[in-house]
Amino acid sequence: MRDRLVIVPKWRPPLALVIYSLLLTVLALPVLLLAWFRPAAITVKPLSSTELGALCVVLAFTVIIGFVLVRAIKAPLDALVARSREIAADGRDAIRPLESYGTREVATLAQGIFDLAGDLVERTDYVRTFATHVSHELKSPLTAIAGAAELLREAESEGESMTPAQRRRFLDNIVSDARRLDRLLIRLRELAQAEAPVAPGKSELSSAMTVIAARFPGLRLIREGDWSRSIPLPAEAATITLQNLAENALQHGATQLNITIEEGPDALRLRVEDDGSGISPDVADAAFRPFYTTRAAEGGTGMGLRIVEAVLAAHGASIRLDRSHRSGAAFDISMPREA
Template identity: 25%
Template sequence: ERFRLITENVADLIAVFAPDGRRVYHNPAYQELLGYAPDHPRPDVERFHQVHPEDRKRIRAIFADTLRAGTKHRIECRVLASDGAIHHVESHVSALRDESGRVVNVLVVARDITERKRSEARVRELAALVETAHDAIYVRDLSRHITYWSPGARRLYGWSADEVLGRSADELFYKADTPELLAIRQTVLEKGYWTGELRQFDKHDRELVVLARRTLLRDARGEPVSILNINTDVTELRRLEARLLSDQRMEIIGSLTGGIAHDLNNMLSPILMGAELLGLASLDERSRKTVEAISTSARHGTALVRQLMAFAKGNDGERIVVQIAPFLAEVEALLRQTLPRTITLSVSAAPDCWPVLADATQLKQILVNLCINSRDAMPGNGLVSIEADNILVDAALAREHPGASPGAHLRIRVSDTGSGIPPGVMARIFDPFFTTKAPGKGTGLGLSTVLGIVKGHGGFLEVESEPGRGTVFRLHFPMLKIEPDVAAPVPVTRPVASGRGETILVVDDDPGIRELMRALLTQQG
């Protein structure tokens, strides 16, 4: 009677089986879960029918061992309810003995663990998703120490789980604890979540941009225990967006610059022609020097206009087949007259360099511009190198540079051992009129002109620099697919012809230029 009172008032399933496997007793909890009523059809002849077919062989062996040796077993198996539902149970199997110690029955005390098994399955599914996710997933406690590190986190940041578990996440990813990080942490604690972009550093000190999602995790009592972090690498996406915005900005500025250059040219042309007319007249020494000063200043202005036009229309100019080895020899001769003796110049080209179709004057201009910048970055001594070789640009590299195409390219590498470019300046070096030089020492158009010319030739440009370790520019130009035998035109100097009373129609929208042109032509007969 005492046994019955106990078994009928517990939540666990209790059943007693005879040595032949007949179920001779079960409590109400057993009946409630599995649906077997006391008067279930022929309950005295059931033989493990309530056990899942896939588990019956194992259960029969355990039952036999308990009968034979009296061994206690703790097992998990699946059982079938009367309606066909499957339940997972955790069972303790033991022998019931008579007064002589002989095993007469088998006692099974079981607990329903179906929900636990479902939860474990969900956890395994989630774990599998986490293990295969491309995102970096990690958990840190409220003291900022990492307690979980996914394979995706290892792939993104470079550290293994053994290297980071127990370490401070902020010390790994950031150079310093900033007010922004403190504010984000406070937001997570107050609101339970935060989403935004962060700049972090990986194991190799490479800067990353990540889309970060942070969620506060709580225990069963609702108390905060840790923070779940899911970070998506958007470094490449943001870099391409920045490059695209820069290209769009350059196009807009180029259009504006072209208009300004045209107007400046219209203003400078009358000054130059007027100075030439005055130079033909008989002037005293003082007046002659004044005219020369006017002419010199105007010519400087026209040189600036040419720079502006080269920036605005980088693809203008006469294209010829340029063989890089003899071309670089000309550039080297020019640079040896330009660079101070304290700077070592090294120029080389691979013997099989492909030709390119290019404006040789513009190519020379951009190489000289880059070398002049290198000179200015090395006030003492140093090394400037120009190297040329072939490279096959794949689709991945071409995608990084809008307007570029995969295929064979000529690569010209200009490097120096100068002071380098600070990270804060690097993002602006191609902006027109941006310069770090003292007032009057530069126009800020050098690198923007270089970029405009390279892109105008269908190429692209890469730059690497580190303060104190120099700068490297890599210029890529598409290889000439057909190699016609085209030689560079030889400039011919002809004497200014004198007129014989012909009539010439002068057309210009600027009255000043028309008048001065008329005067010059009249002067020449």
């Protein structure tokens, strides 16, 4: 674990002291220069009322300027510091606008802090929820394996007769749950790799399609649009995306996968449609949720779409489910145009 950065505590002048000190220095500098260069032989006369009045006016303007600077800079910064401490203590509930930002720079700094705090809070919530899901998903097969092993051991130790069919059923359950654990661990590793920082790149979709066609020979692939152009995704990211979408389509009984490239004014759009059973409206909201699957009995892990979403997000792209599509499932992938 990396050491936490701690600023060394020592005395530092407050911003208000710095502002007023600078203003008073600017005010006193002409007077000091005049006294330095003024001939000593000249009799020093007391200041007239006009000169005293001018000095008071200048001093008043100095105080007013200092007050404006304190209100425009120091007060918003103090409020931002206090709000940052609230966010550290209370989390999401403390992320709210300040009463005043003073200057454009302070507003920009506050926006950056609030954005960073929001990302950190969302990440914390995601990790907490994800850890809960992982522990639940791993616990179920582990419990089943332990239960089957206990029954087999008890039968052996107590000399009870167990038919070959019963023994085979327990062993099959152990193997099945072990394979499910293996699939979950593979998916978790893929998700960790998908969410890791990656280098940008571009590739041709045809290379990813070659991999998909070889891995899923029972799925007919149809290409539409301008396939001669490259997309702003590395070959590995494009392959992972299409591979998971193709696997998801096959699991829902699809025999055909249509992939269309469309040019947009601000983004490159990739549409993936299949002719399977589709995603029902009542589960559409949970389609990208980790571990959510309607095919747990058939070995589904509920991680495929979440991996696709993470891979695309790492490259500035996004994916959404087209809920208006009725004959199968349809996904729209939006990618930034190449510079």
